[in-house]
Amino acid sequence: MRAVEFADRLTFRHDWPDPKATSQEAVVRVIRAGICRTDLEIVKGYMNFRGVLGHEFVGRVCQGPARWLDQRVVAEINCICGHCDMCTGGLRNHCRKRTVLGIAGRDGAFADKVLVPVRNLHPVPDGVSDDEAAMVEPLAAAFQLVHQIRFDKMQRVVVLGDGRLGQLVARVLVRICPNVLLVGRHAEKLALADRLHIQTVRVDEFTPRQEADVVVEATGAPAGLELACRTVRPRGTIALKSTYAGRQPMSISGIVVDEITVVGSRCGPFSDALDALARHEVDLSNLIGRHLPLEKAQEAFDLAARGDVVKVLFDVS
Numbered sequence: 001m002r003a004v005e006f007a008d009r010l011t012f013r014h015d016w017p018d019p020k021a022t023s024q025e026a027v028v029r030v031i032r033a034g035i036c037r038t039d040l041e042i043v044k045g046y047m048n049f050r051g052v053l054g055h056e057f058v059g060r061v062c063q064g065p066a067r068w069l070d071q072r073v074v075a076e077i078n079c080i081c082g083h084c085d086m087c088t089g090g091l092r093n094h095c096r097k098r099t100v101l102g103i104a105g106r107d108g109a110f111a112d113k114v115l116v117p118v119r120n121l122h123p124v125p126d127g128v129s130d131d132e133a134a135m136v137e138p139l140a141a142a143f144q145l146v147h148q149i150r151f152d153k154m155q156r157v158v159v160l161g162d163g164r165l166g167q168l169v170a171r172v173l174v175r176i177c178p179n180v181l182l183v184g185r186h187a188e189k190l191a192l193a194d195r196l197h198i199q200t201v202r203v204d205e206f207t208p209r210q211e212a213d214v215v216v217e218a219t220g221a222p223a224g225l226e227l228a229c230r231t232v233r234p235r236g237t238i239a240l241k242s243t244y245a246g247r248q249p250m251s252i253s254g255i256v257v258d259e260i261t262v263v264g265s266r267c268g269p270f271s272d273a274l275d276a277l278a279r280h281e282v283d284l285s286n287l288i289g290r291h292l293p294l295e296k297a298q299e300a301f302d303l304a305a306r307g308d309v310v311k312v313l314f315d316v317s
């Protein structure tokens, strides 16, 4: 089958072995798969991953339990053991033996087919398009914030980063907090949020004043945390959404002195994201950038890394 492999460099392969279903795992024929910042970071060395990339996708089950066959599905990316203290303690996304689709120890979805644990599958409601469904994974990650932090409509919330994840976070949080401000570098990306009546400002015109109750750092860059510290009020909360290759040396004294709560935030509940899309409560329509075939993997990655395209999807159908 066709696949996009990363091993030292990105390579399109037409000879990748087909996955085979097991008693616990189904084979999903991929329809669409999105490139996210994590993929761009993996290509720079993040996670030391080797194999087929891709973790944001929608597809149709082609091998596996009869009740799932031919269903259009999305899949959670953390593949768990089910027995460790995290799994039995209700923190399955933190399974100590987990593999992660296209990120850690398991092939991902930039391929004709992907092998996924049956327990990870979610059916996609009919009213949700393929392009929207391919964004359920990052949308669920945005919803995770609502489960970690208590938001209310009076709070001042600042989202740093106008990229794909920042856009999704702003769209989710503005439903609860009208006072969401999206801070970004790119006028054309900020305009996408403006159209949905989300307040925006360019970072070079933004003056951090230590006034925000909650700051969500989704810049994807190490410098974002420092800006978050200058934006959050004393006793406020910073939620960190960025993962990247490399480190940021910084002073943490300000976090101590101002008694800031720092929350790391990763994967979220697919059911929240699917429900919101089925009810048309979150509008993703202007986030879809371009569709490319797997054969154009390098071009697709180059496009996704550029500032002006919001979401690049592989059309695998």
Ligand SMILES: [Zn+2]
Binding pocket: 036, 037, 038, 039, 055, 056, 137, 138
């Ligand atoms: Zn992702």
Ligand SMILES: [Zn+2]
Binding pocket: 080, 081, 082, 083, 084, 085, 086, 087, 094, 095, 096, 097, 098
């Ligand atoms: Zn486990």
